[in-house]
Amino acid sequence: MNDVRTAGAATPLEIRIDSKTYVSAEGKPVEVIRDLRLQLDAFSFGALIGPSGCGKTTILHIAAGLDPNFIGERRIPGRGRLGMVFQEPRLLPWRTVADNLRLVLSPDESLDKLDGLIGTLGLGAHLSHYPGELSLGLARRVAIARAFAVRPDFLLLDEPFVSLDVAVAARLREELTTLTQRERVTTLLVTHDLNDAIQLADKLFFLSTRPASVAVEMALPPPRGARSKATIDEIAGEVGARVPAYMPDVART
């Protein structure tokens, strides 16, 4: 059983997963998430951190409404309008960048209304290109533009910086900070990279190993997105002290 409720725009994003199981190749039920509670204040930025394979993407899919097969409840803010950036950009390869963006707009809206967004993300020169002609960094930018184009009430980001080189990832982080602050959207980022999480988020949720639940919750001091190297190191030190030892492969750099 699961329940979806939408509320006012200023209400938090709440996910409660009592249990989520799937059937293994051998036909046995495997519980991947148990008693997970996650609450994210309106317009804030949360980061869900955990080791590879602990169920982060599954939680994101449940939050997005893509996976209704779980026991629990999700409450989503506003009209429930979702913007999502998947780990792979998931653009339609047979449509140009402009068409990929146009497709998520309502029929009475034109691409002109995205001028600011396209400018911020540096996509102006690439609108007539097909996704196959873009680098991974540019394709991710298009995916981010698409997620913001729908004027989301909540935004879900699945490892958007993975496989990018350091400079491209840094620029994308800056752009993402600008956009989430400007558009005031409740955002949940899934990552295995502690640095990304500390730089972007207001609140960190550390997942336990399987069956996953939130093991440690940590609010970070404002302002997000503009933390100095010293602050980041200090937060990382605190995380190191609080995050349980059974999460050895979470980045501690």
Next chain:
Amino acid sequence: MAKVVSLAVLLGLWALIAWLAQSPLLPSPMSVGEMIVADTRSGELPFQMACTLARVAAAFAIAFTLGVAGGYAMGRSKLIDRYADPWLVVLLNLPALVIIIFAYIWIGLNETAAIVAVALNKLPNVIVVTREGARSLDPALDDMAQAFRFTWQSRLRNVVLPQLAPYLAAVSRSGLSIIWKIVLVVELLGRPNGVGFVLGSSFSLFDMTRILSYAISFVALMLAIETFLVQPLERRTNRWRRNAA
């Protein structure tokens, strides 16, 4: 250029053998060409070709529409596939001639029976190919379309059909070539017009010149459709692949 030379050699060989044989059973390319011109001027050849082409178009449209819908449903739903697959296997293994005879006996010697018979012959092939296409649809793009609340029309047009396009192009090509051959048999067995009918009556008169002129004309027409309609459509559909990095 190579194609033109190859066809010219074929034509030359045909002319040489016809000249050596000096038999009404192998007319020269010249006499076949003269008959094509004469029957085109009289309107006989265009009329018979139009009858056949109309049947090809109708049967193709029916087989394509039902086949794509059926194949998609079977590719997406294991339950539908489980129940419909035995029917498909039966249909796949029924000889074309048997289906044609059934249609003429059960429906009557009329246009409906002719078109249904041809469509039924092609249908299982369209289903099989489309089912493969539907099975290979990318679930990641499905999730994306769901997350961004695409309408079903938008999902069909922008997500599903472009992925099925290579399969549909393959099925169109093989479809046209199979369908027009079956249409000729259907016409030969039970229609009062069309290229198949002309071939049948010419056969009973041993009129090889007419048989060759109608057969060649129709092959040329189907080649023209393939070259000027099917191939450009395929190129247009695959335009995005050419630019891929």
